[in-house]
Amino acid sequence: MPTTFAAKAKNEEWNASLxxxxxxxxxxxIALALGYLTLFLFxxxxxxxxxxxxxxxxxxxxxxxxxxxxxxxxxxxxAASLAVPLNLIFGVAAAWAIAKFEFVGKQILIxxxxxxxAVSPVISGLxxxxxxxxxxxLGPWLAExxxxxxxxxxxxxxxxxxxxxxxxxxxxxxxxxxxxREEEEAALTLGASGWQTFTRVTLPNIKWSLLYGVILCNxxxxxxxxxxxxxxxxxxxxxxxxPLHVEILYNxxxxxxxxxxxxxxxxxxxxxxxxxTLIERxxxxxxxxxxxxxxxxxxxxx
Amino acid sequence: MxxxxxxxxxxxxxxxxxxxxxxxxxxxxxxxxxxxxxxTSSLTWEQFWHTVTEPRALASYQxxxxxxxxxxxxxxxxxxxVAWVLVRYRFPGRSIVDALVDLPxxxxxxxxxxxxxxxxxxxxxxxxxxxxxxLKVAFTPLGVLVxxxxxxxxxxxRTLQPVLQDLDREVEEAASTLGxxxxxxxxxxxxxxxxxxxxxxxAMAFARSVGEYGSVIFIAGNMPLKSEITPLLIMTKLEQxxxxxxxxxxxxxxxVAFLLTLMVNLIQWWSSARHTVR
Amino acid sequence: xxxxVDHVTKRFGTFTxxxxxxxxxxxxxxxxxxxxxxxxxxxLLRILAGLERPDHGRILLHGDxxxxxxxTDRRVGFVFQHxxxxxxxxxxxxxxxxxxxxxHAQRPSPGQIQKKVHDLLSLVQLQAMADRYxxxxxxxQRQRVALARALAVEPKMLLLDEPxxxxxxxxxxxxxxxLRRLHDELHITSILVTHDQEEALEAADRIVVLNQGHIExxxxxxxxxxxxxxxxxxxxxxxxxxxxxxxxxxxxAHEAADRQHPAEAGSSDEHExxxxxxxxxxxxxxxxxxxxxxxxxxxxxxxxxxxxxxLMSKDSPQTIEVELTKxxxxxxxxxxxxxxxxxxxxLQVFKMPGP
Numbered sequence: 001m002p003t004t005f006a007a008k009a010k011n012e013e014w015n016a017s018l019x020x021x022x023x024x025x026x027x028x029x030i031a032l033a034l035g036y037l038t039l040f041l042f043x044x045x046x047x048x049x050x051x052x053x054x055x056x057x058x059x060x061x062x063x064x065x066x067x068x069x070x071x072x073x074x075x076x077x078x079a080a081s082l083a084v085p086l087n088l089i090f091g092v093a094a095a096w097a098i099a100k101f102e103f104v105g106k107q108i109l110i111x112x113x114x115x116x117x118a119v120s121p122v123i124s125g126l127x128x129x130x131x132x133x134x135x136x137x138l139g140p141w142l143a144e145x146x147x148x149x150x151x152x153x154x155x156x157x158x159x160x161x162x163x164x165x166x167x168x169x170x171x172x173x174x175x176x177x178x179x180x181r182e183e184e185e186a187a188l189t190l191g192a193s194g195w196q197t198f199t200r201v202t203l204p205n206i207k208w209s210l211l212y213g214v215i216l217c218n219x220x221x222x223x224x225x226x227x228x229x230x231x232x233x234x235x236x237x238x239x240x241x242x243p244l245h246v247e248i249l250y251n252x253x254x255x256x257x258x259x260x261x262x263x264x265x266x267x268x269x270x271x272x273x274x275x276x277t278l279i280e281r282x283x284x285x286x287x288x289x290x291x292x293x294x295x296x297x298x299x300x301x302x
Numbered sequence: 303m304x305x306x307x308x309x310x311x312x313x314x315x316x317x318x319x320x321x322x323x324x325x326x327x328x329x330x331x332x333x334x335x336x337x338x339x340x341x342t343s344s345l346t347w348e349q350f351w352h353t354v355t356e357p358r359a360l361a362s363y364q365x366x367x368x369x370x371x372x373x374x375x376x377x378x379x380x381x382x383x384v385a386w387v388l389v390r391y392r393f394p395g396r397s398i399v400d401a402l403v404d405l406p407x408x409x410x411x412x413x414x415x416x417x418x419x420x421x422x423x424x425x426x427x428x429x430x431x432x433x434x435x436x437l438k439v440a441f442t443p444l445g446v447l448v449x450x451x452x453x454x455x456x457x458x459x460r461t462l463q464p465v466l467q468d469l470d471r472e473v474e475e476a477a478s479t480l481g482x483x484x485x486x487x488x489x490x491x492x493x494x495x496x497x498x499x500x501x502x503x504x505a506m507a508f509a510r511s512v513g514e515y516g517s518v519i520f521i522a523g524n525m526p527l528k529s530e531i532t533p534l535l536i537m538t539k540l541e542q543x544x545x546x547x548x549x550x551x552x553x554x555x556x557x558v559a560f561l562l563t564l565m566v567n568l569i570q571w572w573s574s575a576r577h578t579v580r
Numbered sequence: 581x582x583x584x585v586d587h588v589t590k591r592f593g594t595f596t597x598x599x600x601x602x603x604x605x606x607x608x609x610x611x612x613x614x615x616x617x618x619x620x621x622x623x624l625l626r627i628l629a630g631l632e633r634p635d636h637g638r639i640l641l642h643g644d645x646x647x648x649x650x651x652t653d654r655r656v657g658f659v660f661q662h663x664x665x666x667x668x669x670x671x672x673x674x675x676x677x678x679x680x681x682x683x684h685a686q687r688p689s690p691g692q693i694q695k696k697v698h699d700l701l702s703l704v705q706l707q708a709m710a711d712r713y714x715x716x717x718x719x720x721q722r723q724r725v726a727l728a729r730a731l732a733v734e735p736k737m738l739l740l741d742e743p744x745x746x747x748x749x750x751x752x753x754x755x756x757x758x759l760r761r762l763h764d765e766l767h768i769t770s771i772l773v774t775h776d777q778e779e780a781l782e783a784a785d786r787i788v789v790l791n792q793g794h795i796e797x798x799x800x801x802x803x804x805x806x807x808x809x810x811x812x813x814x815x816x817x818x819x820x821x822x823x824x825x826x827x828x829x830x831x832x833a834h835e836a837a838d839r840q841h842p843a844e845a846g847s848s849d850e851h852e853x854x855x856x857x858x859x860x861x862x863x864x865x866x867x868x869x870x871x872x873x874x875x876x877x878x879x880x881x882x883x884x885x886x887x888x889x890x891l892m893s894k895d896s897p898q899t900i901e902v903e904l905t906k907x908x909x910x911x912x913x914x915x916x917x918x919x920x921x922x923x924x925x926x927l928q929v930f931k932m933p934g935p
Contacts, residue, residue, distance in 0.1 A: 021484055026391055033387040034399070036380040040452050041402055043427065044417040051420055086326075094323040100313050103320070111567055116331060118559040120513025121411075122533040123552045126540065127334035130341050135545060137337065162330055184313055185631055186664035188651045190678035190733055194314030200681070204668040216408065223410025225516035226533065230540060243412040243516070250416050250520070259420075262413040269408040277401045312631050312651055 048266045052259035063260035071237045072245035072261070078153065079228075079241060080221040083161040087217055091168030092210075096198075099176030100184065110173065116165050125159045125230025151233030156241065159227040164217045171213035172206060179205055208279045219272040223265050338556065341549045353550040362532040363554075365443055369531075370511035373450035374458075378504040381458030382496070388459070389466040407456045411516025418449055419521045443529050445521035453514050454507030461503035465496060498573030502566055509562040513555060581642040581736040581769050582607045583628065588637030590623055597623045598634070599793040607642075608767040610760070612780035615790035616816070621773045624790075625739050628771065629658045641736065657730030657768075661742040663722045665714040671725050672697050672710045678733035700728040703762070720751040727759075731766075738770040744779065752776075756783050777817045781805060789813050811930045814855045821861070821900055823854040850931045858888070859903040860926040863912060865919075873922040875900055877914050882906075891920065 020026065053060055063069065094113065098106055116124065130136050132149040142149060149155045183205070187197040203210075225243040232239040240248065242261055249258035342350065353359070388400050406414065422429040422439035429440060439445045469492065477487040515533040523529035532555060539548040583605040590598040598620045605611055613621040626632040628639060630651035639647045646654055666674050675697045679688060688696070701707045704724040714722055723743055730738060743759075744752040760783045763770055774780055780787045781801045789796040789804060789812070797809040808814040875891035878899075887909040891900040900922060904912075914920065 020390075029383055030387050030391055030393055033380070033384040037384060037399060037402070039428075040455055041405055043421055044414065044452065045402075045405065047417045047421050047427065048413060051417075090323060090326045093319040094327075097316060097320040097323055101311050101316050101320075103316075109323075111563070112332075113327070114563065115335070115560075118509050118513070118563045119335070120533050120536075120555050120559070121515050122536050123338070123513070123555060126536065126548060126552050127338050129540065130337050130545065130549065131334055133545075135543070158330070162334070165327070165331060181313060182660055182662065182664040183666055186658065186660060186666075186729075187677070187681075188312065189629055189631070189656060189658040190681065190729065191652050191655075192677070192681040193652065196681045197313075198315070200677075201666055204666075219408050223408075223413070225410060225412040229515075230537065243410050246410075246412045246416065247520075255420070258416055262410075262416060265410045265413050269405060269410070269413075272408045273401045273404055276404065277397065312633075 045266070048259055048262050051255060052263040054259075055256050059256055060260050060263075063257045066257070068237045068240070069245060069257075069261060072240045072242050073264075075153070075156070075238075075240065076222050076242040079156050079160050080218050082157045083164055083221045084214060084218050086161055087165055088168055088214060090165065091172055091213060094169045095172035095176050096202075098173050099179070100181050113166050113169050113173075116162055121163060121224065121226025122230055124162050124227035128155055128158050128162075128231055150231050151235065151239060153239070155231035156228050156239065159231045160221045160224050163224050163227050164221045167217040167220060168210070168213035171209045171216070175206055175209045176202075208282055212276055212279045215272050215275050219268050222268060335556070338549055338552055341545070342553045345546055345550060349546070350550050350553075353547045354554050358526050358530070359532070359535060359551060361527045362530050362535045365446060365529065366512055366532040367558075369443060369446045369450050370454075370508050370514075373447055373454050373511050374504045374508040376447075376451050377454045377458045377507050378500060381455065381503065381507075382462060382500060385459045385462035385466055389463055403459050404456050406452050406454075411453075411514065412520075414452060414517040415449065415520035418445070418452060418517065422448065422521065440521055441523035441529065443522070445523075446518055446529065446531065449517045449521050450511040450514060453517055454511050457507040457510065458500065458503035461499045461506065462496060465499040469495060498569055498576075502569050505562060505566045505569065509559060509566070512558060512562070583737060583769060583771070584638075584640040584643075585624070585628070586638040586640065588624070588627060588634045588639070590620070590627065590632065590634050596793055598627075601637075601790075601793070601795055603788060603795065603798070605769060605771065607769055609785045610763045610770040610772065610783065611786045611788060612784035613771060613773045613788050613790060614775070614777060614780040614816070616775055618792075619790040620793045621775075621790050622741055625741055625771060625773050628737075629656050629739050630654050631658075655733065655736050657733065657735030657738045659723070659726050659730050659738070659740040659743045661745050663714070663719075663726045665722055665726060665729070667714050670711050670713055671701070671706065671717070674714070674725055675700055675729045675732050677729065696732060697728075700732055703731075704728045718751075719747045720755055723747070723755065727762075731768075735768065738768045740770065740772045742773055742775065745774075745776075752779070759783060781817070789816060791816075808928065811853070811855065811932065814928060814930075819858050819901060819903075821856045821858060823856065823898075824896075825852060825854070850933060852929055853932050854924075854927050854929050856924045856927045858901045859886070861900070861902045861922050861924055863889075863902060863904065863908075863914070863920045863922055865912060865921070867921050868923070873900070875920055875922055877916055877918045877920060880914065880916060882909070889914065891922065894919075 021029075052063075055062075064073075094109070097103075098110060129150055132138055132142060132155060134143065134150070136150075149158070183201050184197050187201045192200070222241075223243055224241075225247075228241050229244060229247075232241070232244060234240060234244060234248070236248065242265060246258050246261050246265075249255075249261065345353070384403070388396065388403075419426075419440055421427050422432070422445060424430065424433050424438075424440070426440070432439060437444070439448060473491055474487055477491050478484075482490065513533060515531075515537075518531055519534055522531060522534075524534055526535075532551060536548050536551045536555070539545075539551070583603075585601060585603040588598055588601045589596070601620070601624060613624060615621050623632060627634050630646075630649065634647065637647075638645055641654070666677065669677070676693050679693045679696065682688075697710075698707070701710055704727060706721060706724055706728070709717060709721060709725075714725070717725065727740075727743075740759075744755050747755065756779050759772075772780070772783060781804075784801060786798060786800055787804045788798045791812050797804055797813045799807075804813060805817050808817060814820055874894040876894065877889060878892050879890040881888045887904045887906055889902045889904065891902060892898075893900055902922070912920075
């Protein structure tokens, strides 16, 4: 005899009660968690937009007409458009080598790829100043040949690249490791060349994580502050990226302007999070709930 | 390159991909980093020691490491609660909250900096209530703590979530059938599984906070000896062309960063070794 | 296309997986590589495909040495144990893959590819699934797609790595018969790796029994089952009762055994062991000759196609397993605790090391 809906719900409730904390504790914990997150996440998020819109929508859009702001936007895009593709190639190459082959030192490689994440952004910029700055190793040689790296675009690109090196690799490596080599081996037995195997078999299997890696790498590249601050020289209209421009506007007490620019970067961050959620939905269509429906059969002794 | 392979492989591209990856990584990361150490070696030991132990530097270590540790511990506690709530409970808006946990990871640090300052300054949303109570957050070490707590938030939560998800519900049920109360079950069965992940998360939050710059310098007072963090001190020395001083402090920070990364890896290795079926 | 394996040796680190293995496969044969896990059969198959390289030895396909040739040049169809279907491609795209990566000069037109795919899917009876994705198919269906995919490039040999290992028993049985019929139709030289002796006995023209990296015996299923060359082969191909020493049985079989294994003066570091299959033991309620074993019935299992009995020997603390037809069991009307007399209809004697 099939169980009624109510009987089934009661079964589940009985089952869950064995491993749950009771409604009171549960809601208290939820309140605590949400309170913490509100304080540290939602409030700052809301503050960005609230401050940006203090002068109304007109004031908000006016902030973007400033030529220095526009120059900062251009520079940010330019730096990111150079740093991200380079790190993309690195990420794919490293993930292929690590996931499809066994070699000595593999674990070491996986570990050191994470180094830029542990290094303070100020140091990330400092090391390039030491190499290419006026008093740096290559400083005199560069001055001789009239090549500017520090306080110019190349330095900004280098610092940005350094800071975002690991992101794409970290997305791809665990995924490709879990996918194994069988499909690629199958493709080879069917006569595909190495390149054909990569483009037609491997790439489609990693495309969502690859996309997220690129978007995350881009968000971090556009938002990098400390490292770029060291190498840029803060020359308005020339070597200021968006985050640096935020700092300048803020220090000039142009709060609305600063927050307006900040809001652009915040929107970028939110887009990144949305993409991540969508990708997670795609790769794990149903987060299995822990209801052991099969266990409590109708009529069985409990 | 094929000598490095444990056995020759039929999949193509090993030499090409590993070669390029190593070349690129050395060029962009390893060589510049080693430049830091080499530059420092041009200092004598006394000069180095003097620079890294001057009062201003020591004060900055105290603030930087102290606030980072405290923030990481706060995140350790609240982050555990958040992770538990997100994995075990259902409530409206759960998926949005879950996605937003990564915000400090994706948001530019400067944006976080000015937002936090705006909130906690004397006429900010929260600051206006705290200040009359005597709690000044903006431009004090407390502000640094707030900023670093924000920065470290995702680390504990994201490290604990997969472990919580993989917990075997049946083990909890077994404990329950054997007579354990809910709290006993949590303490004896669940928590031991979580300790390594929790330690890892706290260590990662700590490592991240120690080097943090952008989100802190707006809300800290940046007063030398009082509310100046070490990265700012390095920046100041750079601006004054004291390259030697900057690199000396840089080496200190880098060594700490490497030690922390090593510690995180050891924790993960130790916990996976524990769980290996022999 | 014939296959010649010439003294192939393969090591992984210090572990020798294949030890001087030589083998010849005739054109059009379906042979089974049979053995327990770790015996090297999969490694040998992968070496034939070009997925591994041997440390020593040669592989010749139809007389051509291919040891050094890359996978892509070998024209081998390989079917993996876990299918290795391209998860993001439909069934049609999977099957067409080999054709779509051919160099332009050799590649058929899209229309020709479509037709070929259609014909292959008809062959494996999966036309209805043409637009499905692998995760929408059952295990048996996936394996048939994998087979169709391998056949699409008209391989000169077909290598199957425990193709039915991941499937339910019933599906396994159906697919193995289906594979045999397919082979009878297409006559492609095929090598099937399996650890399931029933599968090998049913599907293969010849069986190669492998153990710990070397070949124990090669022969037709009959040869290998009825006249196993070594104790390992005997044990691996079916259930066995082991008796220490030489047990006598009725005259005819005794002579036959003598012909196969002439009695030698036993050396002190060897002893003789007799192997008998459960269904080669005959039971009776009374002694018929003086050369019989006495035993007591311990368990009787009547469910199934035959009756299995577990007996406890009176002469030694040994369990004897016997299989009887249902008619014979009913004739004897045996129950737990009854005394019976056992004599073997067929046996084999081996010399084993040790006193």
